Amino acid sequence: MIMVSPLQRRQQRINLMQRHQVSANTDDGETLAIAPxxxxxxxxxxxxxxxxxxxxAALKSFKQVADKIDYKKRHLEQYQPYFESNTLPVDIAAIFMVWLFDCKxxxxxxxxxxxxxxxxxxxPEGFKSDVPTFVADEVLNWAESAFKQGHSTAPYFDQVLARFATDWKLFDQIEAKYYKLCGFMALGEHGTDIKYIPEPAPLYAAKTWFEKAQTKYSKIGVNTRINDINKRLTKLDLPLIAEE
Structure with a gap:
């Protein structure tokens, strides 16, 4: 028995519908409407x-983002066999990538x-960014959510972060957002209440990241964090700059 994939079954249904759109001649020779x-x-x-x-076309009919995501989740399974194909065309790969990021x-x-x-x-058509920019944005959004929920962001956040030092030249604001999140990660669970951090190491580490973010993009919004860290270091009778 020849196995038919879900995608092939879907195409067969589409073909059948298209064939039914073509009308036959009537008995008296009159031709009815013919669809190509x-x-x-x-x-x-x-x-x-x-x-x-x-x-x-189906996705364009949805107004709510949640409905679009639900549709993609329901239809991803039929494409699963193609994800790891070494002959996967790049235009199709990019669409699959977008869907997978959308579905987390x-x-x-x-x-x-x-x-x-x-x-x-x-x-894919309709996107203004390139692949590196899109991936960096998506991974950042995922990492911020994971961090707030107390989950690990490894290895994907670190993988993108490493690309900034090698071959990715993205917008300054994107890089700065990564460095800012690194600062919060360095502070750990006390990131929103710096005055309770007892050890200097996370304070210095976070300050380094926040200053790097500010240098990359001055409007990144870390001034308050840097000032709070300086106040905490002063409270602990520590220098504002880590000693070598």
């Missing part, structure tokens, strides 16, 4: 593109992000 039949996909990736095009499937999203970066994938 769409070109048939020539390979599996054309099938995937046709399916994603239909998904795109961070591990699989990062794998596809690496694939897109390796092969120079463009972002």
């Amino acid at each position: 039949v769409a070109p048939q996909p020539s390979n599996q990736w054309d099938v995937v593109r046709a399916s994603l095009k239909k998904d795109s 499937e961070i591990q699989q999203a990062m794998l596809l992000a690496d694939y897109c970066l390796k092969y120079g994938a463009p972002m």
Whole structure:
């Protein structure tokens, strides 16, 4: 028995609907309305593109972001077999990547992000950012949420952070946001109440990150944190700059 994938079954349904749109001649020779039949996909990736095009049309019908995310979550499973294909076209990979980030499937999203970066994938139509900028924004949003909930941000936050020192040249504000979050991470659970931090190490570490963020983007909003750290260091009779 030949196994048919969910995507192939979907395409078969689409083809059947298209065939039913074409009317036959009547007995007396009168021709009824004839609708054109769409070109048939020539390979599996054309099938995937046709399916994603239909998904795109369906997503435009939703007004609520939550409804769009729910739709993507329900339809991701049918595309799962294609995620790790070494022949995955970059245009399709970029769409899958966006969907996975939207659905907070961070591990699989990062794998596809690496694939897109390796092969120079463009972002899908309608996106103004490039892949590195998009990935940096998505990982930052995910990391901020994870940190607030007390969850680890490793290894994905660190992976993006490391790219700033190598090959990613993004907007200053994006980098500054990463350094700012690093400052809060250094402060740990007392990040919102610095006066209760008993040890100097997290204070100095956080201050270094906050100052780096401020240097990168002056309006990043860390002045209050730096001042609070200085006050706490003074309270502990410690120098404002860590001694070597």
